[in-house]
Amino acid sequence: NAGVMQNPRHLVRRRGQEARLRCSPMKGHSHVYWYRQLPEEGLKFMVYLQKENIIDESGMPKERFSAEFPKEGPSILRIQQVVRGDSAAYFCASSSGQIYGYTFGSGTRLTVV
Amino acid sequence: GENVEQHPSTLSVQEGDSAVIKCTYSDSASNYFPWYKQELGKGPQLIIDIRSNVGEKKDQRIAVTLNKTAKHFSLHITETQPEDSAVYFCAAREGNNDMRFGAGTRLTVKP
Numbered sequence: 001n002a003g004v005m006q007n008p009r010h011l012v013r014r015r016g017q018e019a020r021l022r023c024s025p026m027k028g029h030s031h032v033y034w035y036r037q038l039p040e041e042g043l044k045f046m047v048y049l050q051k052e053n054i055i056d057e058s059g060m061p062k063e064r065f066s067a068e069f070p071k072e073g074p075s076i077l078r079i080q081q082v083v084r085g086d087s088a089a090y091f092c093a094s095s096s097g098q099i100y101g102y103t104f105g106s107g108t109r110l111t112v113v
Numbered sequence: 114g115e116n117v118e119q120h121p122s123t124l125s126v127q128e129g130d131s132a133v134i135k136c137t138y139s140d141s142a143s144n145y146f147p148w149y150k151q152e153l154g155k156g157p158q159l160i161i162d163i164r165s166n167v168g169e170k171k172d173q174r175i176a177v178t179l180n181k182t183a184k185h186f187s188l189h190i191t192e193t194q195p196e197d198s199a200v201y202f203c204a205a206r207e208g209n210n211d212m213r214f215g216a217g218t219r220l221t222v223k224p
Contacts, residue, residue, distance in 0.1 A: 004156075033211055042119075042216040043157070043202060056211055058114070091156055093212075101147060102212060104156035 002027075004094050005074075006105035013082045013112050021077040021108045025094030032075040033102065034060075034067060037089045046090075049075060050097075082112045115140040117205050119215025127223050132193050134218045136203035137185040143205040146179060146186045147212075151200045160201075161188070193222045 005024040013019050025032050030051050035043040045059040049069035060067065064082075069075040079086055089109050093102035116139040126132050138146075144165035149157035163170045163177045163186065170177050174193075179186040190197055203215040 035214075043214040045211055045213060048211040101159055101162060104149075104158070106156045 004092060004103050004105035006092050006108050008108060011108055011110045015083060015112055016081050019079040019082050019110055021090050022074045023092030024074040026103050029094035029096050031095045031097045032069050033093045034077050035091045084112045087112045115143055115205050115213040117213050117215045119203050119218060123219045125221045126193050128193060130193055132190045132220055134188045134201055136215050138205040140207055142207045145206045147204050148188050149202045157202055195222050195224050198222045
């Protein structure tokens with residue numbers, strides 16, 4: 001069981017480019033959650049997805065950010081036209097939905113230059 | 114929605130002493146309360162959790178207590194060691210809803 005896999009671990013983008021962050025949940029988990037963490041700060045909820053459905057996106061900015069979790073393949077968090085303020089660590093977690101705990105990935109550290 | 118507050122934001126203890134971190138939550142329907150440890154450059158790792166039908170849970174040097182009436186729960190680490198130094202997050206969740214986290218506590222254990 002490889003756990004929650006996130007890639008890339010580090011991503012550098014110039015302002016205006018697009019960032020695509022990938023998350024493969026643990027085997028058997030169909031619920032995916034994305035969190036953002038700024039340096040020296042806590043985990044801020046962004047979006048909760050199940051296969052092919054967005055369940056709760058109340059924490060995600062309305063513009064430039066989108067997320068998907070297709071029937072096949074990893075969940076993708078997409079940030080269009082990145083700005084310096086998007087620089088942060090983005091963590092993905094998964095759960096089975098019937099077990100309360102989350103398992104987190106190691107995160108993607110996005111740096112916008 | 115759920116709102117979780119965590120105190121203190123930083124905590125420094127001497128090796129061997131105990132450390133206590135406290136959290137309060139707002140949604141009385143929350144029924145699951147995990148604690149996560151995050152080391153530098155890594156993702157949060159679950160260290161202990163408690164469900165609302167239990168008042169206390171212990172795992173070696175780590176214990177968590179829950180007061181549902183007051184809507185607060187605490188993490189207790191006894192006989193602290195330098196490797197306990199990390200950022201600790203509490204969280205609260207109701208059913209299958211998404212988890213809400215506290216702001217974190219940076220624990221430093223001085224040798």
